[in-house]
Amino acid sequence: MSSISEPGSLPLSRPAVTKGGDVVRLGFMPLTDCAPLVVAEMLGLFQGHGVRVELSQLNAWVALRDRIAIGQLDGGQMLAPMPIASSLGLGSVARELSVVSVLTSQGNTITLGDALLADIDEAAPELAKLRPLPAEALAAVVKMRRRKGQEPLILAIVYPFSSHNYLLRYWLASAGIDPDTDILLRAVPPPLVADELAEGRIDGFCAGQPWGSRAVDLRAGKIVLGTGDIWPNHPEKVFALSTELLERAPETAAALVAATMQAGKFLADPANLKQAAKWVHYYALPQVPLSVVEQSLARRLPYGPDEIESAFAAPEFSPARACPQTVHGAWWLRQMQRWGHATDVPPELIERLWRTDVWQAGAAKAGFPVDDVIITPCPDDA
Numbered sequence: 001m002s003s004i005s006e007p008g009s010l011p012l013s014r015p016a017v018t019k020g021g022d023v024v025r026l027g028f029m030p031l032t033d034c035a036p037l038v039v040a041e042m043l044g045l046f047q048g049h050g051v052r053v054e055l056s057q058l059n060a061w062v063a064l065r066d067r068i069a070i071g072q073l074d075g076g077q078m079l080a081p082m083p084i085a086s087s088l089g090l091g092s093v094a095r096e097l098s099v100v101s102v103l104t105s106q107g108n109t110i111t112l113g114d115a116l117l118a119d120i121d122e123a124a125p126e127l128a129k130l131r132p133l134p135a136e137a138l139a140a141v142v143k144m145r146r147r148k149g150q151e152p153l154i155l156a157i158v159y160p161f162s163s164h165n166y167l168l169r170y171w172l173a174s175a176g177i178d179p180d181t182d183i184l185l186r187a188v189p190p191p192l193v194a195d196e197l198a199e200g201r202i203d204g205f206c207a208g209q210p211w212g213s214r215a216v217d218l219r220a221g222k223i224v225l226g227t228g229d230i231w232p233n234h235p236e237k238v239f240a241l242s243t244e245l246l247e248r249a250p251e252t253a254a255a256l257v258a259a260t261m262q263a264g265k266f267l268a269d270p271a272n273l274k275q276a277a278k279w280v281h282y283y284a285l286p287q288v289p290l291s292v293v294e295q296s297l298a299r300r301l302p303y304g305p306d307e308i309e310s311a312f313a314a315p316e317f318s319p320a321r322a323c324p325q326t327v328h329g330a331w332w333l334r335q336m337q338r339w340g341h342a343t344d345v346p347p348e349l350i351e352r353l354w355r356t357d358v359w360q361a362g363a364a365k366a367g368f369p370v371d372d373v374i375i376t377p378c379p380d381d382a
Helices: 032-042 061-069 082-088 114-123 135-147 163-173 190-198 211-217 243-248 250-268 270-283 290-297 326-338 349-353 356-366
Strands: 023-028 052-057 075-079 097-102 108-113 154-157 184-187 204-208 221-226 237-242
Touching (some): 023 061, 032 052, 032 075, 032 237, 032 250, 032 290, 061 075, 075 082, 075 097, 082 097, 082 237, 097 243, 097 250, 097 349, 097 356, 108 163, 108 190, 114 135, 135 163, 154 190, 163 326, 211 221, 211 290, 237 250, 243 250, 250 270, 270 290, 326 349
Antiparallel strands (some): 075 237, 097 237, 108 204, 108 221
């Protein structure tokens, strides 16, 4: 019997084992790529490795950040740059967090509203129908709006220190758009971005699934590219734990990694995706139609409500991409420094935070051959 209780309660799960050992408190967000944590719970994988886990759903990354910063949570699902920001105390109380595994690769979409798509048709008709959309199409709109004396575009990202922010910035800058002066970037929690687009308060957004597909479902806009089109198979959501937990209970940390890797293997099998979608829908995304959650997990992402489904940008759950690689952490840090978000960084920070050793211990528990790890190259620095 799973320990997850009815949705809407916090925490969402009770300890799976009632005797011995500390309870590990993990947070997650209502996104498709919370699936490894939900599946690990539903399949009893945490319990199978002798770990007592309590899962709590938060609806904004700031809330997850703050719960971890004050010690109410021991870790959980995180945006890849978040452990850097948390360890440096950016935007909150400093708490050192270690990346022990990668839960998902890619999976965010850049979704634009109908009014902005119409502007692209006017400003760059030769680019408007291309998918993935070139950033030059947006650059043409920026210039056109400036020429007409119109307000700058408003694009939403889900958190300032996020893969969404830095990959969107990287894409915009590739076409000469300065994201700090040419447009307005606004942080909006993931569950709100589709509604904000539908109500015309933003012109577009970069967010994790299923929120791009949800915007299409609402006929609020179209998906024009995924962050996987900017950096193929980039590390997206990571599994991060407090350094205190790693020092106090290294075996527990390895067991948590093993459970989430086994959940990733389950999710990588297409035969399991309908069941996984039901769990994720019920416990994390009840406000989103089940069909939209299934689309996200099965890599069927529609460009638009009446357009052929594509296979781009969907979350990947392969255990072969779960090893935390310091080159990836260093790339995220360089983007944070590029935009002036991180200064006075200790030179050893990434080596300290990206814990390949913990992942290797977890992989051994999960029976995953370390030699099967796939190394994902980083994009060139702009």
